[in-house]
Amino acid sequence: MIRLKESIRVDRPIGDVFRYAADFENVEQWDPGVTESRKVSSGPVREGTEYRVVAKSGPSRIPMRYVVTDYSPPNRVVLEGEGKRIRAIDSITFEQEGSGTKITYEADLSFSGLLGSAEPMMRGTLDRVGKKAVEGLRSALNEDRKTPRSRVRNMVEDRSILPGVLGFSRFGYQRRKASWAPVTVSLEGRTVVVTGATSGLGRAAALGLARKGARVILVGRDRQKTEATGLEIAHETGNPEIGMQTADLALMEDVRRLAENLLAEESNIHVLINNAGALYPERGLTSEGIEKTLALDLLSPFLLTNLMIPLLQASKPSRIVNVSSGGMYTQRIRVEDLQFERGRYDGSVAYARAKRGLVILTEKWAADLKDEGVVVHSMHPGWADTPGVLSSLPTFHRVTKKILRTPEEGADTIVWLAASEEAAGSTGQFWLDRQPHTTHVFPGTRASEDERARLWTQLADLSGWSAEA
Numbered sequence: 001m002i003r004l005k006e007s008i009r010v011d012r013p014i015g016d017v018f019r020y021a022a023d024f025e026n027v028e029q030w031d032p033g034v035t036e037s038r039k040v041s042s043g044p045v046r047e048g049t050e051y052r053v054v055a056k057s058g059p060s061r062i063p064m065r066y067v068v069t070d071y072s073p074p075n076r077v078v079l080e081g082e083g084k085r086i087r088a089i090d091s092i093t094f095e096q097e098g099s100g101t102k103i104t105y106e107a108d109l110s111f112s113g114l115l116g117s118a119e120p121m122m123r124g125t126l127d128r129v130g131k132k133a134v135e136g137l138r139s140a141l142n143e144d145r146k147t148p149r150s151r152v153r154n155m156v157e158d159r160s161i162l163p164g165v166l167g168f169s170r171f172g173y174q175r176r177k178a179s180w181a182p183v184t185v186s187l188e189g190r191t192v193v194v195t196g197a198t199s200g201l202g203r204a205a206a207l208g209l210a211r212k213g214a215r216v217i218l219v220g221r222d223r224q225k226t227e228a229t230g231l232e233i234a235h236e237t238g239n240p241e242i243g244m245q246t247a248d249l250a251l252m253e254d255v256r257r258l259a260e261n262l263l264a265e266e267s268n269i270h271v272l273i274n275n276a277g278a279l280y281p282e283r284g285l286t287s288e289g290i291e292k293t294l295a296l297d298l299l300s301p302f303l304l305t306n307l308m309i310p311l312l313q314a315s316k317p318s319r320i321v322n323v324s325s326g327g328m329y330t331q332r333i334r335v336e337d338l339q340f341e342r343g344r345y346d347g348s349v350a351y352a353r354a355k356r357g358l359v360i361l362t363e364k365w366a367a368d369l370k371d372e373g374v375v376v377h378s379m380h381p382g383w384a385d386t387p388g389v390l391s392s393l394p395t396f397h398r399v400t401k402k403i404l405r406t407p408e409e410g411a412d413t414i415v416w417l418a419a420s421e422e423a424a425g426s427t428g429q430f431w432l433d434r435q436p437h438t439t440h441v442f443p444g445t446r447a448s449e450d451e452r453a454r455l456w457t458q459l460a461d462l463s464g465w466s467a468e469a
C-alpha cells in the first residue's frame with residue numbers, strides 16, 4: 001500500500017471549504033489526475049453517496065466508483081474508491097486556523113496484479129500526482145485561476161456559420177468546459193429568484209444554485225408543479241431554503257402581484273434570473289390583449305425587473321441574468337410592430353425579436369445601474385434538450401437530439417453568471433459557455449438609439465410601468 005499525505009492552508013472559512021472540497025463531483029476541477037467526476041446517487045452528499053470518477057494515468061483512463069464512507073461536516077470526509085486492480089481510501093480533514101482553514105489530504109492506494117508488483121516503483125510518481133492534486137485544490141479555493149477570454153476566437157466563431165452553430169451543441173459545451181476555472185463560492189446567505197423554475201433550464205439553474213447554498217425562490221405558473229419542483233430540489237440538495245411564488249408571467253397583472261409579494265416577503269434579493277420563456281407556433285393574444293410572445297418573453301422581464309430594481313439596489317452587490325437565445329442573432333427589433341400585427345406571423349421570428357429586445361434591455365439596465373452595485377448580463381444557453389424545445393420545435397428536436405446539451409449544460413452559464421466572482425467583474429455582456437460573445441452576426445440587426453428609446457417607451461406604455469411610480 002502507498003500512503004500519500006499533504007497539508008495546505010487556505011484563507012477561506014471552514015464551511016465554504018468543506019462544502020466545495022467534500023463534494024467529489026468538484027474533484028475534476030482541481031485534481032489534474034481526474035478527467036471526469038459525476039455524482040451518480042441522488043440526494044445531498046452524505047454517507048453512501050456514490051461517484052463515478054475517471055482517473056488518468058498517462059494515456060490510460062481508469063474508471064472508478066467512489067463511495068462516501070464518513071461525512072462529518074465541516075471536519076472530515078472519507079471516500080473509498082475501487083477500479084480495475086486499484087483501491088483507494090481518500091480522507092480529507094478540515095481544521096479552522098484563524099480566519100482560514102487547514103486541509104489535510106491523505107490517500108491510501110493499493111494495487112493488484114501487474115500493478116501490484118510495480119508498486120514500489122510507483123511511489124515517486126504518485127507522490128508528485130498527490131502534490132499536484134492538493135496544489136490544484138489550493139488554487140481552486142483561492143480562485144486564482146481565471147477562465148481565459150478568447151475574444152478574437154469567439155468573434156471568428158460567432159461569425160462563421162458552421163463552427164458558430166456547432167458551438168451551440170453539446171460539443172461546443174464540452175470543448176469550452178476544458179478551460180474553465182473552478183467556481184468554489186458558497187452562496188449561503190444569498191437569495192436568488194428564478195422564473196420558469198419548474199422545467200428545463202430554470203429547474204437546472206435553481207438546482208445548481210441551491211446546491212451552492214443559495215436561498216432560491218422558484219417562480220412557476222402552476223402551484224402544484226412549483227411545489228413539487230421545490231420539494232425535489234430540497235430533497236436533492238439537502239438545502240431547505242427553497243421559496244415558491246406562482247404567477248402567469250404572460251399577464252402583467254400577475255407580474256405586478258409577484259413583484260409585490262417578493263418586495264413584501266423578502267428583505268433581500270441578490271440575483272434575479274429572468275428565464276421563463278416560450279416559442280408560440282401560432283399567434284395569440286393574452287387575456288390582457290397583448291401578443292403572447294411579446295408578453296412572456298419581453299414585456300414580463302421588462303416589468304418584473306423594473307419593479308425589482310429598488311430591492312436589488314438595496315441588496316447590492318446584486319445581479320440580473322436575462323436568458324435570451326442564439327435565435328436572436330437572426331432578427332432586429334421591430335419597434336414599429338412589436339405585437340407582430342403586420343405580415344404572416346412566424347413563431348420563431350417573433351421569439352427571436354423578443355429575445356433581441358431582451359438583449360437591448362440588458363444593455364440599457366447595465367448602463368443605468370453601472371454605479372449602483374447591480375450587474376446585468378444576458379446569455380444564451382446553446383441548444384438544450386428541454387420540454388420547451390420538444391413541444392415547440394418537435395422537428396428540430398428530432399433532428400438534433402443527439403447533439404443537444406443536457407438542461408444542466410444549458411443552464412451552466414446561468415448559474416455561473418449568478419454565482420461566480422468573475423461574472424461580477426463586468427456588466428452588459430452577452431454570454432455563452434462562460435465567454436462573452438458578440439450580439440450581432442448578420443448585417444442590419446443593430447437598433448438605432450432612437451429605436452432603443454422607443455422600445456423602452458412602448459414597453460413602459462404596454463405594461464403600465466412608470467419610473468416615477
Ligand SMILES: NC(=O)c1ccc[n+]([C@@H]2O[C@H](COP(=O)([O-])OP(=O)(O)OC[C@H]3O[C@@H](n4cnc5c(N)ncnc54)[C@H](OP(=O)(O)O)[C@@H]3O)[C@@H](O)[C@H]2O)c1
Nearest residue numbers: 196198199200201221248249250276277325383384386388
Ligand atoms: N432549451 C434551449 O435550447 C433554449 C435555447 C435558447 C433559449 N432558451 C430559453 O431558455 C429559457 C428556458 O427554456 P427551456 O428550454 O428550459 O423551456 P421549458 O422547459 O419549456 O421551460 C420554460 C419555463 O417557463 C415557464 N413558463 C412558460 N410560460 C409561462 C408563463 N406564462 N408564466 C410563467 N411561467 C411560464 C414554464 O412553466 P411550466 O413548467 O409550467 O411549463 C417553464 O418553467 C426560455 O427563456 C427559452 O426561451 C432555451
